[in-house]
Every structure is written in structure tokens, then in C-alpha cells.
Amino acid sequence: MLYDYALSWATRRFGIEGSGGVIQAGIVGATGFTGVVLTELLWAHPEVRLGPLTSSNYVGQGVGDAFPHVRVPGTYVEYSPEVVADCDFVFVCYPHAASHPVVGELIDRGHRVIDLSADFRLVDEDAYRHWYGFQHGRADLVPKAVYGLPELHRERIAAADLVANPGCYPTAAILAALPLIRGLDIATVVVDAKSGVSGAGRSPSAATHFSRVHDDFRAYGEVGHRHTSEMLQELRQVAGRPVGVSFTPHLLPVDRGILATVYCFPAADSGLVSQDALTRLYEEAYANEPFVEVVAPTPALSEVQRTNYCRISPRVDEAAGLYKVVSVIDNLLKGASGQAVQNLNIMADFPEALGLGGQG
Numbered sequence: 001m002l003y004d005y006a007l008s009w010a011t012r013r014f015g016i017e018g019s020g021g022v023i024q025a026g027i028v029g030a031t032g033f034t035g036v037v038l039t040e041l042l043w044a045h046p047e048v049r050l051g052p053l054t055s056s057n058y059v060g061q062g063v064g065d066a067f068p069h070v071r072v073p074g075t076y077v078e079y080s081p082e083v084v085a086d087c088d089f090v091f092v093c094y095p096h097a098a099s100h101p102v103v104g105e106l107i108d109r110g111h112r113v114i115d116l117s118a119d120f121r122l123v124d125e126d127a128y129r130h131w132y133g134f135q136h137g138r139a140d141l142v143p144k145a146v147y148g149l150p151e152l153h154r155e156r157i158a159a160a161d162l163v164a165n166p167g168c169y170p171t172a173a174i175l176a177a178l179p180l181i182r183g184l185d186i187a188t189v190v191v192d193a194k195s196g197v198s199g200a201g202r203s204p205s206a207a208t209h210f211s212r213v214h215d216d217f218r219a220y221g222e223v224g225h226r227h228t229s230e231m232l233q234e235l236r237q238v239a240g241r242p243v244g245v246s247f248t249p250h251l252l253p254v255d256r257g258i259l260a261t262v263y264c265f266p267a268a269d270s271g272l273v274s275q276d277a278l279t280r281l282y283e284e285a286y287a288n289e290p291f292v293e294v295v296a297p298t299p300a301l302s303e304v305q306r307t308n309y310c311r312i313s314p315r316v317d318e319a320a321g322l323y324k325v326v327s328v329i330d331n332l333l334k335g336a337s338g339q340a341v342q343n344l345n346i347m348a349d350f351p352e353a354l355g356l357g358g359q360g
Contacts, residue, residue: 026051045355120145168335257301308338
């Protein structure tokens with residue numbers, strides 16, 4: 001942990017080069033929020049040689065010229081399969097519907113791919129039409145993709161050639177509900193979640209303009225938000241039956257972080273367990289997880305910002321007859337780029353927290 005922190009700090013402070021590790025990894029679409037964070041993480045990773053960084057809008061610009069706060073050498077290049085031919089792993093950071101043609105091309109050429117879009121998160125190819133409005137062009141790869149939530153699919157991730165990095169909201173929500181879905185009879189999950197503005201990506205829009213977001217707070221996508229599909233899918237797989245999910249995202253006037261309050265309603269014929277029993281359920285479920293912390297005080301965004309940790313606090317609400325779980329993550333790290341590196345470590349058989357400032 002100390003080595004990872006020192007290397008990461010030195011890289012940012014002095015521009016010290018990375019270690020030139022044992023595998024090479026490139027990033028396709030390296031100039032969005034997640035791509036830039038991923039660039040920094042991979043450069044500081046002691047077992048990774050950072051390969052080509054591709055971009056559509058910054059071709060020919062140096063990383064430090066485009067992003068002065070990122071002290072990583074290199075120049076952005078236009079994507080082609082040949083550009084990343086020498087990479088063992090390729091991270092794809094394209095928007096949904098734009099990612100799967102590139103991912104398919106890379107898989108066909110023998111690369112191991114971690115896709116940060118939504119294009120391979122769903123196991124039913126028809127679900128992409130319903131939730132994302134496009135016909136999947138590489139349906140042959142959908143059954144081969146592994147949903148990249150390490151706390152749920154670690155063994156499958158290790159053997160995968162294609163990992164679909166989860167969405168940020170689903171990461172916070174699924175981790176909050178998972179022990180209850182596994183251990184008790186839960187009928188319905190209500191996810192009330194708030195995200196910082198960086199969750200909307202780097203492309204400017206009226207809805208995320210500073211003057212619109214500052215000193216304001218609003219809900220959006222109140223019914224049928226796309227990330228509901230991941231929650232429905234993964235919780236159903238764990239429960240072995242359908243679990244109802246209602247998800248409402250909100251936009252917070254902060255830079256980064258997600259705070260989700262998750263309400264879990266037991267089946268009609270089920271009572272509530274005690275607070276002590278609930279706490280034990282969560283502590284046992286996450287006892288060996290390097291990046292999930294079960295805490296008694298309600299966690300705040302400041303406790304996880306710029307880390308790969310998820311902090312969770314479960315409560316029994318006897319008066320309402322439900323369980324209430326508060327979960328916080330950094331949407332750009334555990335919700336995106338940090339989790340992608342966590343998946344890389346699992347796939348490459350490295351210590352899972354290597355390069356992430358955590359345990360291991």
C-alpha cells in the first residue's frame with residue numbers, strides 16, 4: 001500500500017516515469033473523464049507499461065498539453081487496431097452503442113478487453129434495444145462477457161477475455177443490497193442515489209453547466225433509467241428469482257462521488273432481523289473484500305472521494321418494516337476507472353489492490 005501511494009504521488013508531483021511493468025495496456029478513448037483517470041492509474045501501476053492512448057479530438061496533442069494536471073508523457077493518436085497491436089490488455093472508454101464494434105475487433109485479434117461502456121453489461125442481447133435503443137452488432141460476444149463486479153464475479157473475471165465494467169450507480173446499489181439479497185428474502189429494492197456532475201461525462205450540456213448545477217439539486221430519469229437494467233439483472237441472478245427495483249438518480253452540485261440510500265423491503269411473510277444480526281451479515285459478506293468497508297456511522301462522500309473504496313452502513317428500520325443501507329463510492333474510481341484496474345489485476349493474477357492504494 002505504501003509503495004503504491006508513494007509511486008502514485010511521485011508520478012503526479014514530479015512526473016517520474018512508471019515502472020515499465022510486465023504487461024502492456026492501451027486505452028481507446030483516453031480523453032474522457034474515465035480515460036484520463038485511467039491513464040494516471042495505469043501509468044503509476046508497477047506492473048503495467050502504458051501503451052497507446054487514442055483519441056478522436058486530441059490527435060497529435062501531448063497528454064500534458066491537453067490536461068496539464070496529468071503528468072504522464074505521451075501523445076494522443078488516432079485509433080486503429082494496428083496502433084494497439086502490441087497491447088496485452090485494452091481498455092475501451094467509448095460511449096454506449098459506439099463501443100461494441102471496437103471491442104469485437106479487439107477480441108477477434110486476441111486482446112483481453114475491459115470495456116467501460118454499457119455495451120456488454122447485459123446478458124440478454126434483446127435488452128440492449130429496450131434499455132439503450134440499439135441493435136447489438138456483436139451479439140456473439142454477449143454470452144462471453146463477464147459483468148465486472150469483483151465482489152460478485154471474481155472467479156469468472158479472472159478467466160475472462162472480455163469484462164464489462166459496471167456502471168457507477170449499479171456498483172453502489174448492488175454492493176449495498178447484495179448481502180441482503182443473498183441472505184434474506186427481499187422482494188423489492190428502492191435505490192435513491194445522488195451523483196456528482198462528473199458522472200455525466202466531459203461533453204458539455206445545458207443540464208450540467210455550472211450555472212445550472214450550482215446551488216441546485218434535482219432528480220432525473222425517474223422511471224426507466226438505463227442503469228436499472230444492471231440492478232435487475234444482477235440481483236435476480238443472486239436471488240434466483242426476480243427482485244423488483246425502483247431507481248431514482250439525482251444530480252448533486254459536487255464534482256465527484258455517489259451516495260446511494262437503498263431501501264430493501266422483505267417479502268410479506270418475512271420479519272426483520274435485529275440490527276446486530278444485520279451488521280454481522282454485512283461484515284461476514286465483505287470480510288475479505290479489499291475495497292468494501294462496513295461502517296457504523298453513516299458514510300459521507302468525502303470518505304471515499306479519490307479512492308477505490310465503497311463504504312456501506314446497514315440499518316434496520318423497524319417502524320417502516322424495511323432495511324435501509326447507505327453506500328458511497330467515487331464514481332470515477334470504484335464506479336469506473338478504479339474498478340477497471342481492479343478487474344485488470346484479477347485478470348492478470350496481480351494482487352487485486354495493486355496500484356489502487358488499497359490493501360494487498
